[in-house]
Amino acid sequence: MHLIELLKNWPCTVKGEWRDVKIRSVTEHPARVSRNSLFVARKGARFDGHQAIDEAIAKGAAAVVIDRPVSSLKLAKWAETGTAIVTVPDSSRFLSYSAAELAGNPSEELQVIAVTGTNGKTTVTHFIGQLLKETGVKAAVIGTTGCYIDGKRLDIPIPSLTTPTAEYLHPLLQVCRLEGVTHVALEASSIGLERGRLADCAIDIGILLNVGTDHLEDHGGREAYVAAKKKLVTLSRQVIVNEEDPVCMKMAEDAAVPVYRFCRSEYIGCLASGSMISKMPTGLHNRLNAMAAASAVRLLGIPEQVIERSFSALALPPGRLQLAESVNRRVYIDYAHSPDALEAVLQAVSGLNPKRLVCVFGCGGNRDREKRPLMGRIAEKYCDHVVITSDNPRDEDPGMIAQHILHGVKHPHKIEVELDRRTAIRRAVGSSGPDDIVVIAGKGHETVQIINEDSILFSDYEEAMEALKADQLL
Structure with a gap:
């Protein structure tokens, strides 16, 4: 696409060569810049694209987008x-728009169902996919x-995010469309909604599941967290809401x-x-x-x-009450990492x-400290024995996280406190x-510890x- 086509609906100023510039891809990551790339120098939470x-120019970027004075x-x-330097009012918004345009706006040709909620997004989207396949x-x-796609995981390198950023999302939707997909069930995280990752995604149905205690520190408090989730209402053509959750009803x-x-x-x-x-x-x-999944499918x-006949096909996704068992012992692995989710499991x-x-559970580092004692209280309420361990401590002291839980x-x-997660699991x-039943909570499907x-x-x-196996229990 010619740069002039991307810019025609945007207030902007341009320095350098721009009239015959062709753009093949858009990115905010300098490592992904190649010839004819559009590099968006967005300021993120940890990295400033400026x-x-x-580096982007040296790698052959055809144009660079900024939104601050230099x-x-x-x-x-x-x-x-010879690189075009484009100044726009909001580089994040332009990144979303240009990613959709360069991919051919695939969401407009798909039926997109977006699901938001503190808990259950993964399960509901997989249930929708299973019911539709049936x-x-x-x-x-x-x-x-x-x-x-139809229950088979695509081997596509995309970041490990609940809601992919726009530069990955729209090309991924384009792949889905080319594979003959007609419907997409998509997780819409509060972070993804707040940062505009779905701003240029045509959403046919939005689902409001629940609002619990998670990611509050990322948003600066509960009010901002709820406001982020509420953005799905304005992005969707119709909304399905959990009437058992008063916050969702208010939204x-x-x-x-x-x-x-x-x-x-x-x-x-x-x-x-x-x-059923x-x-x-x-x-x-x-x-x-x-x-929630049945509601979406019925609305389609x-x-x-x-729908009733199709319910026999429902199966939980990886890491959601996933069972590892022996003849008379059961171990359930679950992603539950918030108070509401842990209590439900x-x-x-x-x-x-x-x-x-x-x-066996812990709490992630650099995340929502206020939920830690709540999860300790919930675990002891339901369990005969609790082993507090590390989750993804990141750069926090795992011992201090455990103390917050206690x-x-x-x-x-x-x-019992055992900070080495492997030892904690083996011991439990x-x-x-x-x-007996052992529940290992917090990481679910994840394959790394940070x-x-x-x-x-x-x-x-x-x-x-x-x-x-080690205890010859299999």
Whole structure:
């Protein structure tokens, strides 16, 4: 696409050569710049793109986009290289727009269902994909665990983000379209919504699941967190809302688009039959997730009786109540890393009537300190024994994180602290008895543990299986 075509609807000023410039790709990452790239020098939370403009130009960037004043000397220097220097009011917004344009605006030819909520986004999007597949619709699922088409994971290098940034999202949607996909279920994180990653994605249905305690520090407080999630209402052509969550209901009350409701017993006007309920995965939270998915599929025009038949295909995605088991021992791995999610999982597993319930969990570093004591309190409420360990401590002291969790504990005799996660898992599984259940919470599908700046290979599921083998429990 010619640069002039990208700029025609944007207020901007341009220095250097621009009339015959052709753009093949757009990026904010200097490492991804190549010949005919458009480099957007956006200022992020950790990196300022202005620092990489010289590098981008040296790599052959055809144009550079900025949104802040720079010295006339710098402008002249960059323009002398033959690179077009474009100044726009908002580089983040322009990055989103240009990524969609260069990909051919694929979302406009797809039916996109975007799901937001503190908990359950991954499960609901996968449930939607499974229900659509059962009805003969080719669907993609994009989110925390990657991109799937008809249940098969695509081997595409994209960042490990709940909601991909625009420069990855729109090319990914283009791939889906070329593969014959007609519907996409997409996770919409609060960070993704706040930072405009979906600003140029045409969303047919937005789903509001729940609002809990997570990512509050990232947004500067609960009010800003709710406001970020509410952006999905304005981006969607119609909205489905969990009527059991008063915050979600409040978010949707002034919507300018049609609003539909669901709950654990009903999906937009259709009552859940006993047959449907019996086919749902374990836990009241998953019953709610299933009804959210059924609501989306029903709104897409799938008949009620077809949806009911399709419920037998529902299966939880990786790392969501994922079972590692021996003859008489069960270990469940779950991504639950917020108070609401941990309580839902422990409540669900308690319903399986274990002889003893043991939980291994920690809290991530550089994230929401206020949730830590709440999770300690919840774990001791449901469990006979709790092992507090490290999660992804990042650059925080794991021992200090554990102390924050212990602040919520009222019965310390139930609690053990073992900061080495591998040892914690081995100890919990090895000391479990027949008919006990061990829950390993916090990391789910993740395959690395982040310690300082290092990402170390680590899988809770694999560690659980090794623990079972080590104790000859398999």
